[in-house]
Amino acid sequence: MTRTDVPATPVYTITVTSTGTMAIDGEDILTEPGATPEETRREALSEVRIKAAYLGRPVRALVKDLHSTVPLIVDLDGTTTVLDTPHPTPRKDPFLLVLDDNDTQLCPILQLPAEAAVTPSTTHHQALTEIAAHRAAGDPGAASAAADRMETELAAEQGPTHPDTLGALTVRAWLALSDPSTARTTETLELLLEAAERRLAAGAEPHSDTLRALRNAHSLWHHIRDDDPETALELADRLLELLQDHPRRRGDIIDWATSRTA
Incomplete structure (x- = not known):
């Protein structure tokens, strides 16, 4: 599935380590001790949903592990849509980037x-x-x-x-x-x-x-x-x-x- 109605940025990167822990854009997701990988994943997606709420619209995300990179759309209600194509490349800013x-x-x-x-x-x-x-x-x-x-x-x-x-x-x-x-x-x-x-x-x-x-x-x-x-x-x-x-x-x-x- 593709989604063209969601801006190209921001894209939040959820990284899954070999031990099952997760981070969003490099910041660890804090979960209860003994949380399963699925529980940790739900917590990470919940954090992305909060970011979508800040913007008042769906946002893009990537779930990356040792073997794959999956592009997603996360909606305001927490619904996730797996895309069959990569996220689009953002338009280059006309000014110097930082x-x-x-x-x-x-x-x-x-x-x-x-x-x-x-x-x-x-x-x-x-x-x-x-x-x-x-x-x-x-x-x-x-x-x-x-x-x-x-x-x-x-x-x-x-x-x-x-x-x-x-x-x-x-x-x-x-x-x-x-x-x-x-x-x-x-x-x-x-x-x-x-x-x-x-x-x-x-x-x-x-x-x-x-x-x-x-x-x-x-x-x-x-x-x-x-x-x-x-x-x-x-x-x-x-x-x-x-x-x-x-x-x-x-x-x-x-x-x-x-x-x-x-």
Whole structure:
């Protein structure tokens, strides 16, 4: 069976180990001791169903074991559909993509403007068009300045927690992370942390953008801790607070911080 009504991304990867344990995108699925492989599989699919609920639509998934890779569609009610063809290749983002070390794939925070997750009011569509034009012209500084103005105007008109304002903040974070001159700076990490904090506090949708901000913040923190371990240690608590539901990432930070303070 094929499904063309489900967007190509995100695709959640459920990995089955030789011992029967499972992980979603590298994060272990916690089950009761003695759980059977089928119970563990149901728990993994339940986690994917929750992710579908965040997006308000069915999502794609892959179940991978030592011998096969099975493409699935997981619906909002938990129904799974096994596909007879692989998932489609996502359309390439028109802008530079950002490395997300969660799965060593290139992962855009946001697509502009045709499939933008951010949908500001009509008066600010021109601002998005201006940002896209500056990016296409190779002027990331002008694009960032335009995004900053858009966020400031939206915050004044609709408030700092409005979805449009948070969307504009997400654009700013994406632009900073996709600009080689600012991609690995502490300022960009703090911008990602702010975006994730504010999005989580407001329950902003789509949740996938919040997850990308979190993952990219962790990825960038990795780079910064090599060059500036003192700053990385100072920011570790903020990152740990944001990663409450990501035990593998929390463990990575705690292990490193413990080794630094030992």
